[in-house]
Amino acid sequence: MTMTEVRLDVRAIAEGVAAELGEGWTASKGYWESREDAHLHGPDGLRLHVRFNAYASKTQMAISDDLGELHQFKPYDAVSNNINVSIKKTPKQIAGDIKSRLLPKAALVFAATQERKRAHDEREARHAALAEEIRAAFGGDARVSQSARDPHEVTFGSWRSERVRAEVDPRGGTVTFKVEVHPELAALLAKAIGQL
Numbered sequence: 001m002t003m004t005e006v007r008l009d010v011r012a013i014a015e016g017v018a019a020e021l022g023e024g025w026t027a028s029k030g031y032w033e034s035r036e037d038a039h040l041h042g043p044d045g046l047r048l049h050v051r052f053n054a055y056a057s058k059t060q061m062a063i064s065d066d067l068g069e070l071h072q073f074k075p076y077d078a079v080s081n082n083i084n085v086s087i088k089k090t091p092k093q094i095a096g097d098i099k100s101r102l103l104p105k106a107a108l109v110f111a112a113t114q115e116r117k118r119a120h121d122e123r124e125a126r127h128a129a130l131a132e133e134i135r136a137a138f139g140g141d142a143r144v145s146q147s148a149r150d151p152h153e154v155t156f157g158s159w160r161s162e163r164v165r166a167e168v169d170p171r172g173g174t175v176t177f178k179v180e181v182h183p184e185l186a187a188l189l190a191k192a193i194g195q196l
Contacts, residue, residue, distance in 0.1 A: 007036070007054075008036055008052040008054075008061070008087055009035045009036075010030070010035060010036050010037050010038050010050055010051060010052050010061065011027065011029065011030070011035045011037075011038040012035070013038075013050070013061075013091060013094070014027035014038035014039070014040055014050050015027040015038075016090075016091030017040060017050070017091045017094050017095050017098070018040055018041075019091070020091050020092045020094075020095035020096075021040070021042075021095045021098065021099070023043065024042065024043025024044075025040060025041065025042055025043065026040075026041045027039065027040055027041075028041065030049060030050070030051065031049070032051070036051065036052045036053070037049065037050060037051035037052070038050045038051075039066065040063075040098075044110075045110075045114075046065070046103075046106060046107060046110045047065070047066045047067070047068060048063055048064065048065060048066060048098070048102070048106070049063070049064050049065075049066040050062075050063045051063075052087065057084070059086060059087060059088075060084040060085060060086055060087060061084065061085050061086075061087055061094075062082055062083075062084055063082060063083050063084075063085060063094075063097075063098060063102060064080060064081060064082035064083075064102075065080060065081045065082070065102070065105075065106035065109060065110065067109075067110070067113055070110075070113050070114070070117060073113050073114075073116040073117040073120060074109065074112075074113045074116075075109070075112045075113065075116060078109045078112060078113070079109075080109075081102055081105040081106045081109060082102070083097060083098070083101045083102045085097050124151075124152075127151070127152045127170050127171050128144075128152055130152075130170040130175070131144045131152040131153070131154050131168075131170050132144060134154045134168050134170065134175075135154050138154065138156040138166070140156065140157075141156070141157070142154060142155065142156040143155055143156075150169075151171075152169075152170055152171055153167060153168065153169050154166075154167070154168040154170070155167055155168075156168075164179070164180075164181050164182075164185065165179070165180045165181075166178065166179045166180075167179075
């Protein structure tokens with residue numbers, strides 16, 4: 001074998017593989033600036049990362065599932081799935097390897113990840129609705145936080161100028177209230193809570 005550097009146009013190969021995988025499959029640019037990696041996109045949103053790294057192997061490409069922004073919802077016990085294929089294989093052969101060796105496992109992880117994201121989105125929608133209900137009940141200058149650190153937290157009043165200051169976190173299984181009042185209002189607040 002010569003010392004000549006091996007280069008491979010993975011993007012072009014991926015386009016051929018996408019055509020062989022069937023309707024709804026497409027290929028696109030990968031993460032790298034070179035053409036030595038690419039993404040394959042399935043009709044249901046599943047994505048695969050195809051790459052050739054001559055330092056790792058001069059004879060094989062690696063193909064793995066790629067959750068992208070969905071990665072944070074991947075089940076904790078789910079493993080990443082990947083296969084290696086010979087660079088000498090045709091797009092049709094590579095597509096066959098993907099269908100038989102990679103897609104069955106990758107599809108299961110993708111489906112479980114989508115389910116966790118769906119549950120997360122539903123939970124966030126419930127929190128947002130409850131936060132808005134609490135804000136409306138407070139009235140006045142109550143507001144719902146838009147920060148990523150404390151999403152859906154409701155604040156009412158000001159620590160410096162108001163007789164009542166409240167922070168409400170609706171994100172748990174129960175709703176957490178943190179309330180500070182002037183001393184003359186303490187017994188009144190306690191009475192109101194006691195009557196709930």
